[in-house]
Amino acid sequence: MSRLQVVSGKGGTGKTTVAAALALALATEGKRTLLVEVEGRQGIAQLFETEALPYEERKIAVARGGGAVYALAIDPELALLDYLQMFYKMGSAGRALRKLGAIDFATTVAPGVRDVLLTGKACEAVRRKDRNGRFVYDYVVMDAPPTGRITRFLNVNDEVAGLAKIGPIHNQAQAVMRVLKSPETAVHLVTLLEEMPVQETADGIAELRAARLPVGRIIVNMVRPELLDEAGLDLVRNTGRADFARSLSAAGLGGARRGQNAERLVDPLLAQAEEYAERYALEHEQRAQLAELGLPLHELPLLAEGLDLAGLYELASELRKQGIS
Secondary structure, three states: OOOEEEEEEOOOOOHHHHHHHHHHHHOOOOOEEEEEEOOOOOHHHHHOOOOOOOOOOEEEEEOHHHOEEEEEEOOHHHHHHHHHHHHHOOHHHHHHHHHOOHHHHHHHOOOOHHHHHHHHHHHHHHHOEOOOOOEOOOEEEEEOOOHHHHHHHHHHHHHHHHHOOOHHHHHHHHHHHHHHOOOOEEEEEEEOOOHHHHHHHHHHHHHHHHOOOOEEEEEEEEEOOOOOOHHHHHHHHOOOHHHHHHHHHHOOOOHHHHHHHHHHHHHHHHHHHHHHHHHHHHHHHHHHHHHOOOOOEEEEEOOOOOOOHHHHHHHHHHHHHOOOO
16 A cells, blocks of 8 residues: 555545545554645534644544544645755745745746645655654555646656756755655545546546556445345336335325325325436446546445534444555
8 A cells, every 4th residue: 555645536526535535544553654735625523522733743633543633735835935944054044035025936836846745745644753763654655636736746857847946945844755656646536426626537437548647445324225236126117106105105105095195195206216316327327437447436325314423433444454554
């Protein structure tokens, strides 16, 4: 299992939820996982029902077997201050530049600087070791930008390395790309069984492969339960209205005037069955298209009671059952 797990997906597919569940799934049996947020939305804090995350690594959850999940919301400005101190020893000078607005300018206007800082911070956490030479974190999970921006976000270090031929910026970019384009990294795509998310997933995988970035797995989120299989749908299609009404009446649906009331249920029930059949066909078609992409495929259920902290642990358990940890 790669040590840097990058999670992307089309907006609305629940990529932050999947990233959080993946972090919990990986932090088992004493493992330590760092969950990194790079978009400044504080989505991780909301999922784990905790206060807004500061720019520091903070323990936010305990996983099965005593493992732990830490979280970090990367602030580009503070990351640049870290960078200036690390390579140029500009501690107080860097803070002065921040007051003058130079740091904000650099992270919002300078091409690629912001993404270099975000990816660089995550890669630093991947490489970091303690005094005994052991990795501080067994895994780092990044809740990354959406699929439409993920390749440029991860590949921007190549652009910076091309602009800066020598010096600390060049070396930093090269070090980051050595991690991102190695087996240490896997980029997972989150999707739904719907046409647009599936197509965007296919396009994203093609772009990642063209950029030689390591694609990991496809995770289908919010999969609804299968109420009827193909045989059940055929039975509905081939059952006449009168037989349907008699079956409903025999099942006790209709009260005192069962036959008449059961007759009234036929049309709405058949309409629901037709709607379900359309969804069933669409989901099976999209699942087949995902299978053609040639990547490991995982599915997470739609939680009927909605997503809370208990639901997040349930999704993590499901990922473990499917062998993702």
